[in-house]
Amino acid sequence: MQTSENNQKPKRFSGIILHLHPKYINEEALSFTRTFGLGGMAALLIVLLFITGILLRFYYEPFPQKAYNSILVLQNNVLFGQLIRNIHHWCGVFLVIISFLHLLRVFFTGGFQSSRKVNWIIGLALFVLVIASNFTGYLLPWDQLAYWAITVGTSLLDYFPFIGNSIREFILAGDEVNANTLLIFFNFHTAVFPILILLLMAYHFWKVRKVGGIMLPKKAEEKKMVEVYPHLVYREFIVALALIAVILLFSVFFNAPLLAKANPDVSINPTKAPWYFAGIQELLMHFHPFVAAFLIPFAIVFALAYLPYLKLKDEPSGIWFQSEKGKEAAKFSAITASVITTLLVIINEFIPDFETLLPWLNSFISNGILPLLIILALLWYYYKYVTKKFKLDFIEVIQTMFVFVTTAFIILTVIGIFFRGVDMALTFPWNVL
Numbered sequence: 118m119q120t121s122e123n124n125q126k127p128k129r130f131s132g133i134i135l136h137l138h139p140k141y142i143n144e145e146a147l148s149f150t151r152t153f154g155l156g157g158m159a160a161l162l163i164v165l166l167f168i169t170g171i172l173l174r175f176y177y178e179p180f181p182q183k184a185y186n187s188i189l190v191l192q193n194n195v196l197f198g199q200l201i202r203n204i205h206h207w208c209g210v211f212l213v214i215i216s217f218l219h220l221l222r223v224f225f226t227g228g229f230q231s232s233r234k235v236n237w238i239i240g241l242a243l244f245v246l247v248i249a250s251n252f253t254g255y256l257l258p259w260d261q262l263a264y265w266a267i268t269v270g271t272s273l274l275d276y277f278p279f280i281g282n283s284i285r286e287f288i289l290a291g292d293e294v295n296a297n298t299l300l301i302f303f304n305f306h307t308a309v310f311p312i313l314i315l316l317l318m319a320y321h322f323w324k325v326r327k328v329g330g331i332m333l334p335k336k337a338e339e340k341k342m343v344e345v346y347p348h349l350v351y352r353e354f355i356v357a358l359a360l361i362a363v364i365l366l367f368s369v370f371f372n373a374p375l376l377a378k379a380n381p382d383v384s385i386n387p388t389k390a391p392w393y394f395a396g397i398q399e400l401l402m403h404f405h406p407f408v409a410a411f412l413i414p415f416a417i418v419f420a421l422a423y424l425p426y427l428k429l430k431d432e433p434s435g436i437w438f439q440s441e442k443g444k445e446a447a448k449f450s451a452i453t454a455s456v457i458t459t460l461l462v463i464i465n466e467f468i469p470d471f472e473t474l475l476p477w478l479n480s481f482i483s484n485g486i487l488p489l490l491i492i493l494a495l496l497w498y499y500y501k502y503v504t505k506k507f508k509l510d511f512i513e514v515i516q517t518m519f520v521f522v523t524t525a526f527i528i529l530t531v532i533g534i535f536f537r538g539v540d541m542a543l544t545f546p547w548n549v550l
């Protein structure tokens with residue numbers, strides 16, 4: 118491998134950069150479409166959340182009598198108060214989306230295998246922390262939206278067998294959202310989770326460096342090495358500026374929501390969980406709660422954590438979707454899953470479900486086991502069909518099924534957020550927003 122001829126002395130701030138990056142990287146790694154800069158964007162959003170979060174702390178008071186008012190004061194009487202709150206809000210939303218897209222990019226380029234196994238698991242832990250940070254932050258404004266979203270969000274735990282109820286009461290420090298819940302959420306949100314995120318992020322970055330950077334295809338070995346500064350740093354700078362511009366645009370034009378002060382006696386209609394749990398809430402409309410809120414989410418989390426331990430291929434590829442046929446099969450899966458999921462939701466809204474058709478059966482069987490078995494049988498049939506149609510090898514099949522399940526979940530989430538109105542009936546987005 119050759120190094121760049123341009124072997125000058127390190128520039129001024131290269132000291133800081135070299136803590137994050139090596140001095141040289143493979144030219145192939147510079148291509149934007151390898152990572153879309155998603156890991157870096159997630160890191161930047163976390164930095165912005167920390168800065169704006171610390172600023173918010175100067176005014177915010179975590180007590181039910183004061184919290185809502187402190188947000189009003191912040192918005193109306195503090196210079197740039199509303200803007201800072203909006204930036205914090207939009208960074209929180211974007212972080213969930215961007216870190217999820219980063220997870221997909223790592224998966225579809227095979228970056229979770231062999232020496233990157235542990236980093237995949239660390240990534241999953243980071244993702245859980247991102248959701249937990251969002252969830253605890255959601256309660257802090259102490260308005261009707263916050264109060265009822267956290268009530269519905271935590272009630273999902275009730276469907277966990279045996280210990281669910283106790284876990285919910287433990288998290289809420291009572292049997293419903295109360296003053297102690299607010300204080301506990303505040304402390305987790307502004308101290309415990311940020312520290313854990315910082316520690317795990319440092320470990321995550323170190324692991325990326327330790328294995329020699331991101332996963333690249335074999336042909337990259339012939340490419341030359343170039344200096345990180347300016348080649349990579351300039352590109353990162355442009356991505357960072359673009360992301361900051363988008364966040365600022367959102368923050369200027371769309372305010373973070375704030376309804377009336379929380380009132381435990383009057384619920385809002387529809388009462389929705391925070392948006393990232395809308396997919397699970399949507400599943401609850403179609404399946405027995407044990408299946409919707411426990412079995413399916415746990416199966417997905419387990420499958421994600423188990424993924425790197427499947428023996429998929431001797432040589433991880435670093436190629437998007439592994440091959441052309443892998444890409445075609447993934448596209449086919451995304452389209453099929455979108456159509457089927459949408460159709461099933463609409464059918465279920467207008468045609469009586471098994472619980473109504475078979476009233477003599479226990480609802481756990483009629484509304485849980487029976488539809489689950491039907492879905493699993495369809496997935497099995499689809500697995501066989503798609504393997505034969507595209508002549509896929511094992512990793513491509515796993516990828517195709519992953520696309521199918523992920524797309525279905527995204528569609529459910531979109532329906533839950535934008536198409537569920539009063540009494541959670543299906544409606545058009547302009548009746549919801």
Ligand code: HEM
Nearest residue numbers: 152156157159160216220228236237240241243244331332
């Ligand atoms: C939420 C905060 C996260 C941050 C700040 C972060 C940051 C990064 C960065 C900067 C990289 C290097 C290149 C790139 O941009 O892709 C990277 C790579 C990686 N990330 Fe993350 N990540 C996060 C979450 C995740 C998640 C949710 C997963 C998956 C479950 C994950 C798994 C990985 C793996 C396996 C690599 C190495 C990939 C390769 O070598 O191609 N990360 N991460």
Ligand code: HEM
Nearest residue numbers: 166167170171173174177206209250251254257258307311
């Ligand atoms: C990954 C990191 C973080 C995420 C994802 C996050 C997310 C959120 C979210 C979604 C809200 C509700 C905002 C709204 O929509 O009204 C919020 C509120 C808040 N956060 Fe964070 N946050 C993070 C880190 C921090 C940190 C580090 C601090 C302070 C040290 C902080 C302090 C606050 C405060 C005081 C509020 C209440 C103000 C408000 O609701 O507008 N946050 N956070």
